Amino acid sequence: MGVAPSWAECSVRYTRAMPQTLCPSCGHSPIPRGASACPACGEPFDHLQSYKKVGRTRLDRLGDAVDDEATVFGGDLVTSAVSAHPGPVAAVLGAGAAAWFLRAGGVLGSLQDPSWTYGLVALDLVLALVLVLNRGPVKGIAQTGLTVQLVATAWLARGAPTAPVHVAYFALGLVALFLVVGEPGPARRYTGLGLGLATALASAVLLAMPGTGASLGGGGVRQLLVGSELGYRLELPVGWERLTREQLATHLPLPAATLHGSGVGFGDMARGRYGFLWVERSTGVKLEAGCQGLLSAVGTGEEARTASPAALGSRSKLYTLSTSAGARGTLGCGLLPDGRLVGLAVVAAGSGDAQPGDTGGQESFAAVGEGLALQ
Known part of the structure; x- marks a missing residue:
């Protein structure tokens, strides 16, 4: 018969089996079990629904709680730096929805876009709401939605791809996508927020300017x-x-x-x-x-x-x-x-x-x- 492992050996094996955790803000790892904030940067975790669920788990379900902990801080599709800090990207999406509404409704000039352009307004609003509610694979949903928006923007610009107004709307989508790829830190979040708001404003201004359809290559937008x-x-x-x-x-x-x-x-x-x-x-x-x-x-x-x-x-x-x-x-x-x-x-x-x-x-x-x- 083999010798039963000691308590210390069991502890080492259990520790190695535990998923490594990491702070979605600064990347510090590992996060001590039960911590309500990152010991390195002080980023709070107790506002996350998944964290609250772990805190209510009984001791006899410790294994399940450890697995849940990986989804709380692990930077995966369920909870990441994006879903932990939805404010900046949600603000950019809201500004994008406003810019697309001005364009689709012909409020500031008119590019005579098809009626389905209103769907891009709804898409930005829905993505912002999903990120704020933080339910399901929000980052993946946001990435997919913004990719669809970029494809639609490129299609609308097919007649004059270098027209400033089309370039501005495409850049707006790129900035929003930039904020939901990977694990954006504070610098990327707030840089993206500033760029997104500025690009949304520029899109509206270019839309209102007479003759803005003239492109660099000699083509242009025809009303x-x-x-x-x-x-x-x-x-x-x-x-x-x-x-x-x-x-x-x-x-x-x-x-x-x-x-x-x-x-x-x-x-x-x-x-x-x-x-x-x-x-x-x-x-x-x-x-x-x-x-x-x-x-x-x-x-x-x-x-x-x-x-x-x-x-x-x-x-x-x-x-x-x-x-x-x-x-x-x-x-x-x-x-x-x-x-x-x-x-x-x-x-x-x-x-x-x-x-x-x-x-x-x-x-x-x-x-x-x-x-x-x-x-």
């Missing part, structure tokens, strides 16, 4: 104007954006809305280009009378013998246009088979190249007309 009731879809050239009636009034008056018609204004303010699209759905309108009425409402001009945009249809006319403010450009007018009267006007203000028939003015009108589609 899309849609009128479902009147059946138009207008994709503006790069650098152009929707303008209010007041922004247009100084250079090009927008006709007042009627019971059957309304218009939308747009322009490139940096280059002094302004325009509007007018659609009127009424019966019995004659092409000549309708076009003359629209022309007199915005300025004066003469009929031009040049081709009009294809979207205006085969029954269309083109006019040189001069406004009372001195802006000059072109007015295109067409009568569609269903009886709708459509007018498209583009003028240039304060520039010698705005003369009727000038190459620059014609190019602006043609560029806008290429993006027009009528259903």
